[in-house]
Amino acid sequence: MEDPAVSVLKRAVELDLASRFQESLVCYQEGIDLLLRVLKATNDEKKKAHYRDKITDYMNRAEAIKKYLEKEKEEGKYHKEIKIEENMKGFSYEKLFQEYLNETVTEVWVEDPYVRHVHQLYNFLRFCEMLVKGPCKVKTIHLLTSHDEGNGKGQQMSILEEIQQSLRDFSVTLDVSYSSSIHDREIRFNNGWIFKIGRGLDYFKKPQGRFCLGYCDFDLRPCHETTVDIFHVKHTKKT
Structure with a gap:
């Protein structure tokens, strides 16, 4: 020892x-x-x-x-880098974000070009659930993403509208915008914290089945390799 x-x-x-x-x-x-x-x-x-x-x-x-x-x-000088290796577990959204969520967080910006396919939309839904559960007092979530190509566009918009309606029941407004040129992935809280994740919200691997551990609890789900950079600025971008 x-x-x-x-x-x-x-x-x-x-x-x-x-x-x-x-x-x-x-x-x-x-x-x-x-x-x-x-x-x-x-x-x-x-x-x-x-x-x-x-x-x-x-x-x-x-x-x-x-x-x-x-x-x-x-003082806003803090920078943290988290390297998530291939197949690592224990990196749910709560694990990454909860430390930086407090009662001052009322507005959140998500810029991610890949909130298109069903599993990516489920990821975004789980992220929203985390925000709604607190301890923050989120009132507005801004999502900037890109349209799904081909036949999936209608489904993407329909699911986001459903999430939008569901968030209204919790007095949260979801503002969705689309861009054909978006490439960067970034999440910002209005308390100054910024998160840059190499793979955006979509860093989880597909579960082996609906009744396998990790299907519901993301802490038990293997991840793709990615890097998370967390830092703070004095003033966040307002939209």
Whole structure:
């Protein structure tokens, strides 16, 4: 158990020195947990004292990084990059967005050219459900997407109208616009948080069946490889 702890904490220090603080904090926390297990399993009092000193040092550094990141977040200088690897699980919309949703969020902008096909429209619906459940007080959702090509255009518009009507029951307005030239994927909250996801909302793999785990709970569904960039600006774009 000691070797894995040393390895993880060594990586934490390397990331710390490289100013990759978000990643280093995760490694510090994991390494401290491993080192606490080593301490618990050790009978040698001299070693115990050594481990306690090390744990205290690492905990102090982890706490300092945590405070620094919180300050950066408050000042709008915070940037977080999440790399979702192929087939990884545990990245539902709640996992990505919930931390940045609070009562000040009343307006949301979604720019995604691929809210066209049925499974993509279901993704957007689940995103809307997350917003409606709170703790934010969303009143308006703006969707900018592109028309489905061919015969799917009518179905796309019909489904979005159905979502629009359903949101009205929760006193939320859905404003839908279409663009033939949209390429970028971006989600913005009016509290200043911006999310750029390489694959937009459509980063989940198709479930193996309707009664397979992950069909309803997106935390259990495998993902496609993508990168999520989260950052903050002082003023969001108003439409």
